[in-house]
Amino acid sequence: MPLHFDLDEYETRKSKATKALKQAGFDGLLIFAPESQYWICGYDTFGFALFQCLVLTADGALHLLTRAPDLRQAQQTSTLSDDHIHIWRDVEGVRPADQLKNLLFDLGLAGRRLGIETKTAGLTAFNGQMVRDALKAETLVEASDLIAALRRVKSPAELDCIRHAAKLSDDALDAALGSTRAGASEGDILADMQGAVFRGGGDYAGNEFIIGSGEAALLCRYQSGRRVLEPSDQLTLEWSGAWHRYHAAMMRTLVIGKANDVQRRMHAAAAEALEACEQAIRPGAPMGDVFDAHARVFDAHRLRHARLNACGYGMGIAYNPIWVEFPMFYEGNPLIMVPGNAFFLHMILMDSESGLAMCWGHSAILSPTGVERLSRHPLDLVEL
Numbered sequence: 001m002p003l004h005f006d007l008d009e010y011e012t013r014k015s016k017a018t019k020a021l022k023q024a025g026f027d028g029l030l031i032f033a034p035e036s037q038y039w040i041c042g043y044d045t046f047g048f049a050l051f052q053c054l055v056l057t058a059d060g061a062l063h064l065l066t067r068a069p070d071l072r073q074a075q076q077t078s079t080l081s082d083d084h085i086h087i088w089r090d091v092e093g094v095r096p097a098d099q100l101k102n103l104l105f106d107l108g109l110a111g112r113r114l115g116i117e118t119k120t121a122g123l124t125a126f127n128g129q130m131v132r133d134a135l136k137a138e139t140l141v142e143a144s145d146l147i148a149a150l151r152r153v154k155s156p157a158e159l160d161c162i163r164h165a166a167k168l169s170d171d172a173l174d175a176a177l178g179s180t181r182a183g184a185s186e187g188d189i190l191a192d193m194q195g196a197v198f199r200g201g202g203d204y205a206g207n208e209f210i211i212g213s214g215e216a217a218l219l220c221r222y223q224s225g226r227r228v229l230e231p232s233d234q235l236t237l238e239w240s241g242a243w244h245r246y247h248a249a250m251m252r253t254l255v256i257g258k259a260n261d262v263q264r265r266m267h268a269a270a271a272e273a274l275e276a277c278e279q280a281i282r283p284g285a286p287m288g289d290v291f292d293a294h295a296r297v298f299d300a301h302r303l304r305h306a307r308l309n310a311c312g313y314g315m316g317i318a319y320n321p322i323w324v325e326f327p328m329f330y331e332g333n334p335l336i337m338v339p340g341n342a343f344f345l346h347m348i349l350m351d352s353e354s355g356l357a358m359c360w361g362h363s364a365i366l367s368p369t370g371v372e373r374l375s376r377h378p379l380d381l382v383e384l
Helices: 007-023 034-041 068-077 096-106 125-134 144-152 156-179 186-199 214-218 261-280 288-300
Strands: 028-031 053-057 062-066 085-087 113-116 139-142 210-213 233-243 246-256 310-314 325-330 342-351 356-367 370-373
Touching: 007 028, 007 034, 007 053, 007 144, 028 034, 028 144, 034 053, 034 062, 034 144, 053 096, 062 068, 062 096, 068 085, 096 125, 144 325, 156 186, 156 233, 156 246, 156 356, 186 210, 186 233, 210 214, 214 233, 214 356, 233 356, 246 342, 261 288, 261 310, 261 342, 261 356, 261 370, 288 310, 288 325, 288 342, 325 342
Parallel strands: 028 113, 062 085, 113 139
Antiparallel strands: 028 053, 053 062, 210 233, 233 246, 246 356, 310 325, 310 342, 342 356, 356 370
């Protein structure tokens, strides 16, 4: 199975991570985030749900500790050589953190200062405590942002993956528009959307596609159960195409039947806010500026009560349970935006007073010259 990027790209990523590790004063880095593992060497698995750790040493060596089911996964999807893949064995009472301790001893990292990724689904609280108990002789320092910060600035090859994911998102929207009508089942709409991504060669997204109609159109989380659309209805969709694990999310509220005046006013505000946020994304500006642009538009339309406290976030590599690349666009976020960043902008209006939703969003890339919108679909209100 070929790697998704050439070896020079992986070597560049590893060199950047090793340099950042040394600058932080670490002798090694314990990598638990599956996104970081995938980014630095291509290792692609959901085996992080159990226990696995990728160790980066200060001399640039990578060693993986994982379970037997992921041995061939590592051999086929990563740059790791067989002698750098280490297996912990399933047996009653096993504590894989003890095997990690032994590996660190073999690598000359016993008792050293080590960075550790903890802000990840790849390290549960239980396993994190197990690691701390086993590595009492080592100095463990929080380092969840070390590789995450490097991942925020995408290479040209990564941006191409995000553009491809965006195409798949557009294809999924085309499928939804073809399926959505009075009498249609949410299940059929979801099947057509996900099918469009798979037929395009894409992956499962980092979280479930979100669908809700009627009063559930005011939800921005997936919930189980299916509903049939009525002649006068609303349908909120949030989804993402995924290409080589890279994402480009979108969001739409579709109107079944004729939109009323409130829906038209909400749509006008959402489209205006989306364009204002695009204008606020510029090199050297803080992410908080984008939230401020979103809030100004919605508040001017007297919709403050219906808006949320964030209006998007980064896009990139993602594994379950979510496709979010932190941090989000929220009030006062000081993180500076730079070329190579990719974002999902979502203008979410959920008005409990009227029982209506209007949610509009797509992904974008920040280039040195401005924003590249990653959707071929217009911002026009959709009535079906």
